[in-house]
Amino acid sequence: MQTLEHKIYGRGEKQKERFKGFELYIRFEDGISRWIRRDDIRFISVPTIPTKPTESQPPVLSIEQFKARQIIEALKLGIVPHSDIGMFTFGRQNEIDQINSWLSDPDDGTMAITGEYGSGKTHFLEYIYSTALKDNWAVSIVNLDPGELSFHQPKKIYEYIINSFKFKNKDGNFREFLREIAKSHDYYKLSEHQYLNRAIEIIRNEADEEDFWEWIEGKPGWYDYPQMHDSSTSANIYCYLLSGIGWALKNILGLNGLLILFDEGESVDSSWYTSYQNKNSLNYL
Numbered sequence: 001m002q003t004l005e006h007k008i009y010g011r012g013e014k015q016k017e018r019f020k021g022f023e024l025y026i027r028f029e030d031g032i033s034r035w036i037r038r039d040d041i042r043f044i045s046v047p048t049i050p051t052k053p054t055e056s057q058p059p060v061l062s063i064e065q066f067k068a069r070q071i072i073e074a075l076k077l078g079i080v081p082h083s084d085i086g087m088f089t090f091g092r093q094n095e096i097d098q099i100n101s102w103l104s105d106p107d108d109g110t111m112a113i114t115g116e117y118g119s120g121k122t123h124f125l126e127y128i129y130s131t132a133l134k135d136n137w138a139v140s141i142v143n144l145d146p147g148e149l150s151f152h153q154p155k156k157i158y159e160y161i162i163n164s165f166k167f168k169n170k171d172g173n174f175r176e177f178l179r180e181i182a183k184s185h186d187y188y189k190l191s192e193h194q195y196l197n198r199a200i201e202i203i204r205n206e207a208d209e210e211d212f213w214e215w216i217e218g219k220p221g222w223y224d225y226p227q228m229h230d231s232s233t234s235a236n237i238y239c240y241l242l243s244g245i246g247w248a249l250k251n252i253l254g255l256n257g258l259l260i261l262f263d264e265g266e267s268v269d270s271s272w273y274t275s276y277q278n279k280n281s282l283n284y285l
Contacts, residue, residue, distance in 0.1 A: 159218035
């Protein structure tokens with residue numbers, strides 16, 4: 001993967017491109033993937049390694065000045081700094097109240113956020129992402145794409161959910177989550193889960209090599225572990241995994257649960273797919 005750097009979002013890896021390379025799809029270190037204009041990023045070929053120790057220099061800007069500059073540079077690009085998204089969210093109190101009510105009701109299932117192009121749906125999703133992390137949720141955000149990623153691809157959806165998985169206010173990723181479960185006195189509560197129990201056993205036995213992590217994260221490949229099928233009819237496997245993850249977050253680690261956000265939801269338009277693909281998409285949902 002090619003490493004890139006953005007003024008606001010920091011470093012990330014290029015996943016794909018569109019419009020003849022005008023926009024790049026980049027997975028950033030905060031776990032969120034975004035479409036970014038090529039002229040808004042800097043390509044990093046090789047990490048810069050100093051040849052000899054250098055004396056630390058005082059910062060050019062104070063923390064307050066740096067934060068102000070960060071905001072200005074973000075606004076120049078037509079976006080807001082991700083770390084301060086709450087400061088730039090106005091006139092949405094009714095929607096925020098609805099989201100908070102929905103999250104606090106365990107009997108509620110899913111919620112759809114609809115709006116015209118440019119009405120701020122992506123901004124609002126990132127606001128929910130940031131707020132939910134602070135409110136003791138684990139969160140994943142996935143950008144759907146009619147050509148690359150849709151609900152009739154359950155394994156790929158699972159992989160993207162795991163790639164962007166964050167908890168503990170962005171300090172923890174999916175691997176850290178499983179390691180915390182393995183260290184917990186209550187790890188045995190997952191003993192009946194076919195996949196997660198196997199994962200916890202491997203971690204506790206200190207046998208968690210990279211191929212193990214790639215398996216449990218849903219990456220393509222052949223592994224000597226319980227099989228994760230890549231067919232469009234295997235949604236039950238990934239629903240089983242995600243429900244187990246959500247249960248463990250709440251009942252072992254004491255979090256509120258797992259919140260999964262999907263952006264670019266127009267890609268689930270049935271006109272993009274065959275009737276068979278639509279049937280499997282609905283089955284996954």
